[in-house]
Amino acid sequence: MVNQVETAISSSKRRSGLRKYSRLGGSLFSVLTTLFLLVLLTFVIGRLMPVDPVIAVVGPDADQATYLKVKQELGLDLPVMQQFWIFLKNLLHGDFGTTLLTGRPVMEDIARVLPATVELATVTIILGAGIGIPLGVYAAVNRGRFADHAVRLIALLGHSTPIFWIGMVGLMLFYAKLGWVGGSGRLDLFYEDVVPGVTGFLLIDSLLAGDMDVFWSAVTHIILPASVLAYASIAYISRITRSFMLEQLSQEYVITARAKGVSRRGVIWLHAFKNIRVQLVTVVALSYGGMLEGAVLIETVFGWPGFGQYLTNALVIGDMNVVVACTLIIGCVFIALNVISDLLYKFFDPRIK
């Protein structure tokens, strides 16, 4: 009898473990299909070009023999399915082809420019979450009062402002007029290549080298683009924080805690805020990815030598290898962030355990 119960328990345990794995397998499968569709989409984008890529290489006056030869070299004479297969195989080897202008492998270029963007995005998200979350909590606590409307207006303006324009106005005001911040680029020209690039993040590299002048130059250069980018994420994060908080503050446990004599501040931060942390992690992770979108515009304005500027330059000259690679990477970043925020959710939320 006891044995039977034990078997039943263990088999039910095994079954629930199995279910967990099959669920994990299911989400792995769905991530893989999304990745495959992403590759397919970027492949299609790469082949959409109305201009014949062969002519782009050999010029319109080339004779038939050269044309066919180049077509063969580019692999464009093969059936589309086979082209896609080669594209896929190269991807799996980390080979995105070479750039049109310099002939360097796209992958190397991207590895070189990525740290600049990651540094910018990281400073931005620290500003964005550090300001946006308290603003949202403040608005929720003061719901319907002046502070709430003020935060709402700040957020609405953040959603409505063309980011490239506010960056330009910021440069005019704080760099050209007031001279408070640095201009284009990541450093003053004088300091370029002074510190050895260990991590690629100038703020860290300069500290490692112990060169405070370079560090300060890097700070004055990153602060404006990061603030401008942060404004957009403050708008988003504060609105979401507000609605999460409102949901919590309307729950009965808040009233109970207050009745028990917990202070107002204690209820807000120790009870209500504690319950929305997990949701906020997801939101912050996703807006970290959204930074890439703003980076394309803001890096152009600030001459920031990062991923966004690299992509923009490629767009203007129609360098499709680079465009395809960048689009693919951004897509992968977003899929990865989705997966990570899912996992974080599972990790932090006690109910899911």
Next chain:
Amino acid sequence: MSTASKGLTAWLTTEEPSSARHAALQNIWRVWMRFASNPLGIAGLAIILLLVFIAVFVPWLAPYSPFDQNLRETLVAPNAQHLLGTDELGRDILSRILWGSRITLSIVAIVSVIVAPIGLIVGCLAGYYGGWLDTILMRVTELFLSFPSLILALAFVAALGPNLNNAIIAIALTQWPPIARLARAESLSLRNRDHISAVRLMGASSLHIVIAHIAPLCIPSVIVRITLNMAGIILTAAGLGFLGLGAQPPSPEWGAMVSTGRRFMLDSWWVGTMPGLSILFVSLAFNLVGDALRDALDPRQE
């Protein structure tokens, strides 16, 4: 007049609607009354109506031609003749901004007209048929949704070639997925309703049910969703213009004008600042209207 309007108000607020159309009009009236009680929403609506007015009557409103160059008066600061100054070719910036309203509004209008039916059809088919069709359509929708819209639009424009038409196509390609997802959710909740079952029992084909009975019921929420997206459409279009991938010079597109202004920003601040301000105002107006509309349609919130 006053008795007539009183009669109309009474007709719109009576407790016993006399027909389905009467009830529908009453419903619209109730939403409008809630919308009208939101001053920010009304302000946004006023700006949009002003923009439409400008776009229609711009040939009579603009003081100068948007294209006529005057090389003796380049980069003139705002003054009585040129209220917002002139650009590097001596063109009047105010006139260019006014003409630019036509471009902005047509982008918004065309994208909405393309996107609504696509999203509606994809969403309703996925929601009504379910099964593998649903899985495929929603996977594709999610893929598009997972991209930041500007990046995807950029990639498409780069592939298709930079001009205004391709920018519109590219923006439309990035805007249909949220609508499809919304329409799917709506049709999922509709497909087991009694009146749909009744039509099915009468022998209607599935396609007929989707087109004639499900899709029309999804239209109101689709319209609201599109209104909410309009500010995003404007900003994406302006971003494309700014990067030189949207409308091409000499077209007075606002984003492209900001891009020009960037070259002269150190000496002539007005060239880039003014068109940027108009982008800000218009997208703010659309955001205000969208917000107010959402509140008006969802009375549970308050």
